[in-house]
Amino acid sequence: MKYLDLFDGEKMPSIGLGTWKSDPEVLKKATQLAINTGYKHFDCAAIYQNEPAIGDALNHALTTHKVSRDQLWVTSKLWNSYHRPEDVLSACKATLKALRLDYLDLYLMHWPVAFAPHVGLALADPDTADDFLSLDQAPISDTWQAMEQLVSSGLVRYIGVSNFSQTKLKKLLPQTIIHPAVNQIESHPFLAQSDLVDYCTQNKILVTAYSPLGSGDRPAAHKGQDEPSLLSNKTVLSIANAHSRTAAQVLLAWQIQRGIAVIPKSTNEARMAENLAALEVQLSASEMAQISKLDKNYRYINGTFWEGKGSPYTAVNIFD
């Protein structure tokens, strides 16, 4: 395993298993297989509705001494419905219970978007204006302060954010006592996010790339028409052929060589192993540059799903 440095010198495994969209029926077995294959890092979230399956697999691995807790890195995320400070502790405790853990390595604010608490985990896409809270009603800094308490009480080792723009980080940073360890963002060669990555690096915030393979298994309702394919991109494929590797491995190696962690999702044993083996791929400077040229600021997860219906959120103000 290769590790990346957090702001305090602690290490985070550079590849983790993504679990968004993983069917809970197959995820327990997949998580066990992942641990056997050498995965140490698991990327979870309450809204994925599958944390109990991961918890069962982690608990089995820990109680049978396949792995020790300090060798694992487990991330989870605070859902939008629990941004009010009084809801943060119980949301974190529910995730810990589902994952059957005493502490999380990292807890992220999933989106800079707040829903009313009645929405809970039932609706990923709220229906009416009453389902949303504006950032004036639920300020990010208040949520952050409540997340800081989780660190103080030992439930969480590090806290961070997800889907945060530079604008939002610039506003948040002066209001923090505990530094955000990670910003988890969509990133791949069509969305390199170089400026945001540079800003995060300068401010000692590690970046994790989600949807590093383009998230082809997203629900149809969230897909655009004629989405470009990363896995069948000619440049990526020709570099993959030159290394006798796969397109997925090249996409992952490109991020790791940029100092970015990746969380490819798979529940398939062969593809999980293939993705972990991206650590063995060494791209040349010229190959890195060719891939970087593919950037076209293309988001698969574009935020438009929370527009309309009286929502205060737009794709533009989320990714401002």
Ligand code: A2P
């Ligand atoms: P599966 O779970 O059947 O392996 P992302 O990580 O960007 O969200 O992408 C996840 C999608 O990519 C899933 O459909 C997953 O399918 C697929 N996938 C994961 N690993 C690979 C791989 N090595 N090659 C091709 N497709 C992959």
